[in-house]
Amino acid sequence: WAHTHIQCWHTHSLWALVYTQHPIWAGYDIHSWALRYVENTNTMACYNELLQLERGEVLAQFKLRACNAIFTALEQSQEAIEITNEDQVIQYVNPAYESIMGYQQGELIGKEITEVPKSEKNKPDLLETINSCIRKGKEWQGIYYAKKKNGDSVQQNVKITPVIGQGGKIRHYVSIHRPLHDQNKVRDIQSSKHKDRRKGSLDVRSTTSRGSDGSSQRRHSSMARIHSMTIEAPITKVINIINAAQESSPMPVAELYSPQLGTKEEDPHTNDLVGGLMTVKVGGRGRPWGSIDPHLPSHLAMPLSLNDIPPHVAQTMENEDSWDFDIFNLETACLKRPLTYLGLKIFSRFGVCEFLSCPEATLRSWLQGIEANYHSTNSYHNSSHAADVLHATSYFLCKERVKQSLEQIDEVAALIAATVHDVDHPGRTNSFLCNAGSELAILYNDTAVLESHHAALAFQITTRDDKCNIFKNMERNEYRTLRQAIIDMVLATEMTKHFEHVNKFVNSINKPLAALEENGGIGDEESVKGILTSPDNRILVKRMLIKCADISNPCRPLELCIEWAGRISEEYFAQTDEEKRQSLPVVMPVFDRNTCSIPKSQISFIDYFITDMFDAWDAFADLPNLMQHLDNNFKYWKGLDERKLHSLRPPPE
Ligand code: AMP
Numbered sequence: 001w002a003h004t005h006i007q008c009w010h011t012h013s014l015w016a017l018v019y020t021q022h023p024i025w026a027g028y029d030i031h032s033w034a035l036r037y038v039e040n041t042n043t044m045a046c047y048n049e050l051l052q053l054e055r056g057e058v059l060a061q062f063k064l065r066a067c068n069a070i071f072t073a074l075e076q077s078q079e080a081i082e083i084t085n086e087d088q089v090i091q092y093v094n095p096a097y098e099s100i101m102g103y104q105q106g107e108l109i110g111k112e113i114t115e116v117p118k119s120e121k122n123k124p125d126l127l128e129t130i131n132s133c134i135r136k137g138k139e140w141q142g143i144y145y146a147k148k149k150n151g152d153s154v155q156q157n158v159k160i161t162p163v164i165g166q167g168g169k170i171r172h173y174v175s176i177h178r179p180l181h182d183q184n185k186v187r188d189i190q191s192s193k194h195k196d197r198r199k200g201s202l203d204v205r206s207t208t209s210r211g212s213d214g215s216s217q218r219r220h221s222s223m224a225r226i227h228s229m230t231i232e233a234p235i236t237k238v239i240n241i242i243n244a245a246q247e248s249s250p251m252p253v254a255e256l257y258s259p260q261l262g263t264k265e266e267d268p269h270t271n272d273l274v275g276g277l278m279t280v281k282v283g284g285r286g287r288p289w290g291s292i293d294p295h296l297p298s299h300l301a302m303p304l305s306l307n308d309i310p311p312h313v314a315q316t317m318e319n320e321d322s323w324d325f326d327i328f329n330l331e332t333a334c335l336k337r338p339l340t341y342l343g344l345k346i347f348s349r350f351g352v353c354e355f356l357s358c359p360e361a362t363l364r365s366w367l368q369g370i371e372a373n374y375h376s377t378n379s380y381h382n383s384s385h386a387a388d389v390l391h392a393t394s395y396f397l398c399k400e401r402v403k404q405s406l407e408q409i410d411e412v413a414a415l416i417a418a419t420v421h422d423v424d425h426p427g428r429t430n431s432f433l434c435n436a437g438s439e440l441a442i443l444y445n446d447t448a449v450l451e452s453h454h455a456a457l458a459f460q461i462t463t464r465d466d467k468c469n470i471f472k473n474m475e476r477n478e479y480r481t482l483r484q485a486i487i488d489m490v491l492a493t494e495m496t497k498h499f500e501h502v503n504k505f506v507n508s509i510n511k512p513l514a515a516l517e518e519n520g521g522i523g524d525e526e527s528v529k530g531i532l533t534s535p536d537n538r539i540l541v542k543r544m545l546i547k548c549a550d551i552s553n554p555c556r557p558l559e560l561c562i563e564w565a566g567r568i569s570e571e572y573f574a575q576t577d578e579e580k581r582q583s584l585p586v587v588m589p590v591f592d593r594n595t596c597s598i599p600k601s602q603i604s605f606i607d608y609f610i611t612d613m614f615d616a617w618d619a620f621a622d623l624p625n626l627m628q629h630l631d632n633n634f635k636y637w638k639g640l641d642e643r644k645l646h647s648l649r650p651p652p653e
């Protein structure tokens with residue numbers, strides 16, 4: 001379907017795509033502008049026109065007009081729907097609500113929710129739990145007893161979604177209620193008419209996995225969250241079509257998403273993390289780029305081959321195939337050269353030298369060359385972080401679903417990308433480099449500065465000397481494919497694109513897989529395979545894989561997670577120190593060593609970036625151990641924060 005329309009778009013008419021795919025738009029007078037683009041054979045022009053449509057006034061007009069249709073849907077819905085404003089004053093209930101609860105609209109509209117009688121059957125603290133969840137802008141879903149007008153209690157499956165308006169404030173709450181006893185009936189009716197798109201949001205697994213305590217509420221059933229992660233609006237479909245086209249287009253296309261910067265929470269930690277990692281505010285230099293780290297002990301005897309690794313180092317790598325592998329033991333044992341040692345072992349396990357037709361000595365020189373270009377003086381972005389990301393990458397590559405999706409060239413690309421992904425990182429963020437007018441920011445036009453540099457430098461180091469050129473014996477076309485994949489993955493680690501990558505993954509992979517499973521149990525093998533192995537989807541899997549590996553430290557065992565949190569905080573503090581010294585804009589003011597609460601910063605980081613992403617990755621790759629660690633670690637930071645502690649660990653008793 002998408003394919004034929006994209007073709008049609010290339011050769012004939014753009015408007016056919018827009019017009020025919022969206023019944024909601026069909027009745028409206030779109031011909032006048034649609035016709036302007038007919039016969040436009042320039043793909044870029046079409047993209048841009050579509051982007052303008054999506055962004056511009058037309059969208060606003062359609063949205064207004066579509067309200068009628070949406071109201072009709074509300075009125076026809078079998079589920080009871082209630083909408084309140086931000087002060088929880090009821091503004092709307094639909095007919096299903098009236099018939100289930102026994103009230104007339106007029107009796108409820110304008111009333112505060114607290115004025116409506118509540119059932120005594122709920123746990124006493126349930127309302128408080130719900131409120132504290134939704135006031136933070138998060139969805140709540142669970143079992144709730146509602147009191148009908150006649151006094152009877154009815155057990156319902158309830159989902160309450162805060163609606164965020166412009167400026168990031170909550171403007172409405174939408175509650176959807178489904179009485180538990182006729183859940184199946186409702187589903188039958190819906191699925192006989194059309195595909196039940198909302199099933200996931202009221203999935204039994206999602207309700208049973210969410211208790212009333214804070215932590216299990218935070219950890220939703222992955223599948224249910226997948227369904228609720230993106231808005232199923234017609235425009236989302238258009239965006240998906242454009243994404244699909246974009247993926248297969250060799251040409252760059254203007255950016256579709258602007259992540260909801262700073263709009264999600266009022267929390268200063270989140271704002272600073274978002275500001276620091278996702279935006280460039282306005283305008284440090286480390287050592288000149290591409291120069292070898294002078295702090296590395298040069299006298300250190302490097303391994304000749306895998307067999308020459310000193311026994312005490314080899315011992316620390318014995319369990320490198322386990323998620324709980326302790327990278328810091330290796331770091332100490334090998335005097336801060338973990339990347340070379342771990343690289344040799346992991347690359348050998350995956351048969352990288354055989355794939356590249358490269359001698360092990362070349363791989364060793366390459367690993368040494370790359371590792372020497374990481375800065376050991378950075379507390380976080382040093383070669384131990386690269387080794388950690390390489391480790392996580394190799395772990396993910398062994399997951400069944402990932403193996404089904406990727407080919408060996410993808411695996412090799414992923415391992416190389418993980419190894420080089422932060423090479424020559426100066427220990428400062430992109431925003432800092434732009435603010436400081438650094439050489440790199442000038443070179444890369446303030447755009448994905450660090451990631452572009454990591455990728456470019458990696459290939460420079462590799463190809464400038466045959467001794468470490470691991471690609472030297474590759475066939476030209478295969479090299480180009482591999483190079484493309486490595487660059488794409490390194491660029492995917494840029495945090496400004498975080499939500500874009502996660503959304504694309506969920507929309508193109510998790511949702512179609514979930515739909516197949518819902519339709520026929522496990523889903524038919526061929527269709528699942530088709531989703532997993534399509535070239536576009538393999539790109540999305542690889543991006544998600546390296547992104548998750550890159551920021552997997554909150555999913556590591558507690559002690560490792562604490563160590564990483566200490567290291568990243570110290571690097572941020574050092575940046576703030578330098579910004580103050582040089583009178584540069586302070587990009588992340590909460591990361592001031594005198595005032596920062598590390599537990600709060602970790603809670604925000606997990607809430608904003610980690611939870612949704614790992615829910616999606618877990619739904620795909622099945623990672624219960626990581627999710628358990630994430631849960632424990634989150635509780636640990638919460639515990640410290642509740643005790644108003646700012647440090648990494650509680651003070652000794
Ligand atoms: P990269 O620079 O490729 O490592 O991208 C990952 C980003 O996430 C980096 O900018 C880190 O600063 C950030 N990050 C990773 N782990 C944490 C953490 N535990 N707390 C806060 N920020 C983190």
Ligand code: ZN
Pocket residue numbers: 385389421422493550
């Ligand atoms: Zn990284």
